[in-house]
Amino acid sequence: MIDFTIPEEIREIRARVAEFIDDVVKPAEQQIGTRPYFDIVRELQAQARAAGLWCPFVPVEYGGMGLGHLANAIVQIEIGRSFTHLGAWAMNCMGPQDATMLTLIEHGTEDQKQRYLVPLVNGDIRICFSMTERAAGADATGMQTTAVKRGSTWVLNGEKWFTSGASISQVALVMARTDPDAPRHRRFTTFLVDLPHPGFEIVRNIPVMGENDLPRFGDEVTMGHAEVRIRDLEVPEENILGGLGQGFAMGQHRLGYGRLRHGMWSVAKAQAALDMATARACERVTFGKRLADRQGILWMLADCAEKLYVTRLMILHLAYKLEHGLDLRQENSIAKTYIAHMLCDVIDTAIQIHGSLGYTHDLPLAGWLNEARANRLVDGPDEVHRWTVGRNLVKAYERDGTTAAAVGGDLF
Template sequence: MAVNLTPDPIVADLARRIAEFVRDVVIAVEEQQQGVVRSEELRGELQRAAKEAGVFAPHASRKFGGYGLDMRGRAAVFEEAGYSLLGPLALNIAAPDEGNVHMLEAIASPEQQERYLRPLVSGDMRSCFAMTEPAPGAGSDPSALTTRAEKVAGGWRIDGRKWFITGADGAGFAICMARTSGEPGDQGGATMFLVDADNPGMELVRHIDTLDESLYGGHAELLFDNCVVGDDAVLGEVDQGFRYAQVRLGPARMTHCMRWLGIARRAQDIAVGRAAERRLFGSRLAELGMVQQMIADNEIEIAAARGLILQACWELDQGGSAAQSTAIAKTFCAEAIWRVVDRSLQICGSLGVSGDVLLGRFLREVRPFRIYDGPSETHRWAIARRVVRTYDRAAAE
């Protein structure tokens, strides 16, 4: 079946309006804040402006006030939002809330959707996804999960430690992955729990100082100590947490790629503008062969990244797992986007490393993407295993 690369007219119009909103409203705030927002007041102002522009929470279903976009539709609009570091925050499509919206729509009960999903979509509440643990716990290998949930009268008691939990500071609730059966290393036995922020058994231990700073709420370490929740806090079914995580993780990897692709385009635009205006050695910088090669390589990698994203999104829209295509796209995008931003900074020279443009900030923000959502090495290992398995099956037949 052919992959249709032409966006739906509604999606194309929405992407155009988002692009205008980001350029007219968001970039001025981004430049003033150096790409980092820590104020709830400023977050609220950006999101109110997005609502007034009619571009808020486009990923949510129409039932909850969004546009009900499929993954290919999200690719177009998320890229435009990602043209600014603060665009996704303004539109309420930043991680981790965006991925949690996707998962809650697919898994949560009607009662859970009203309690958690509706205020999350409206921007009245934020969330976090608590799966990653300090070593030797869950990380690149989720089956190493050590946090445990034991059945108690009327509910569950959760005990364990999580870290690198994005957006935890100020979140209204956490989706906590805990082991309800089996031992670390087992492929099953995990359950997701909805834990309210005011639960005395969940403590924000510290903020982790990281290279990136633009994700709202930062990255935190959480302690679950005698954290008791009711039976109604179970998200989905008991012991099915790893399976449910796939509902979130594949699409979330792609939406990360979409947003960072917007930053790659922004970096390229800054570099091309500088190269077209700066004169050196009797000609414009843009007329020097080495600079032309860097500009061309940026264009090639931006186009290739977009193509891989659309391929993976098409497979997800068909209802498949798209495990191989999402792994390929995530690995390529994480590395290509870094190269695009790095070349753009190089083209701009001393301006690029200064605070007068945001290329240095972009470089710091995109570097961790080669680790977040699975390191490139882990994805390459999984990609190779699938290729070899396919070969072995074909040889056996």
């Protein structure tokens, strides 16, 4: 029997989170731009902690709610309804630090957990992930930043690109090449770096697509994607996370959750866009008929409904595989690309149905589309995931005589 019933305890948690987003977070969003963003965040975090809504995915022993993967997926969709990310900041599950918390929980030493995980969970510090480079792009194994050992210290040199949140973080997780002669995926190591550090220079926050046209949160940096110059950055041996040569594995561990989180938040945004599109179709009259009474418009809405439905099922299946400790790399890559396109398509349809109004900043749709476009690049571009999925299809066929194992064949 396949049971899609959400357990009562999870429905109760979802209702609590939804109420918090609607009654506490959304009213606070109206204050953005009138006072410092992180002053608002601190106030919301105090209210979230008082309500017992803190770090949903973090085990109770470390100070979180200890939710399983299904419960967390459902909660994250509710959190995703806060389109300014205040909901995620309020409950301390904002990227990129959420995935790093999970990596520290699974792979950090006890000393690292005390120095970095505990203050991260407490909301006392923020952490960024410094992996991407201009020279390497989607090929993480092509990165040029080096780490050379001198005594008990490692000295890092290189450059990083798109280190999200570096300008507001007190710690960076930096990946560097420690052994150029090792097997390709064992050449790299990740280091925990306390910030600010003279060897970790933030050159600038990189301007991104549509940024200058979007409503701003005042002059305050609330995230940013930093270009970083690393020069003679000294890091002690005890700040290696996960072991020497395990940098690629650490990166994939935290990126795996990040891909899922993007998908869960995308459901909330796509649902909001589809609701707006349907409302517009019902109220807009042209040539004596509602848009909702025109077959072409209904087909556009139906296409969006199909994609959103498939996305929900994908996330439920991924949550199931996580709950049972099953390998989900193939499904995660399929879902990552599908959901990124789904969100762009649904928002674009909503803009089209709204006509010129949808293209303006009188509505949030144009800003959402700019932000959604990044999902086809972050945590691995479409092409890399599709390459991986295709390669796994060939491997499955050569092994089994069928591709079923690489396309959900374990289901039926």
